[in-house]
């Protein structure tokens with residue numbers, strides 16, 4: 001069966017078909033029945049949840065009651081692996097204060113164990129100037 005059709009099946013079993021997190025839970029239930037055959041559908045359900053703005057933290061929390069084998073399979077899916085790797089990479093390059101990414105219009109100052117963008121440098125500079133005035 002096509003992943004989209006399987007996901008449709010999951011939606012029909014979902015406690016709330018408008019909630020991608022509930023659909024993911026239903027997809028996991030189907031995944032437990034079908035095994036690896038359902039993996040592309042799980043990918044799709046995960047992508048849908050992420051595109052609906054649901055955080056990884058919420059997804060992982062929802063996955064917690066799932067059996068370890070299902071959780072491991074799900075977290076090993078290419079979509080998840082890629083996203084988690086991207087997130088890790090992004091956190092490694094982001095401003096330590098506001099999480100902005102460096103770019104052509106975001107200048108970053110690198111220090112030992114952290115980075116600060118020019119927006120945060122300006123903000124910190126204002127804060128320090130205010131504090132100095134009050135003394």
Ligand SMILES: [Zn+2]
Nearest residue numbers: 095098117120
């Ligand atoms: Zn910043």
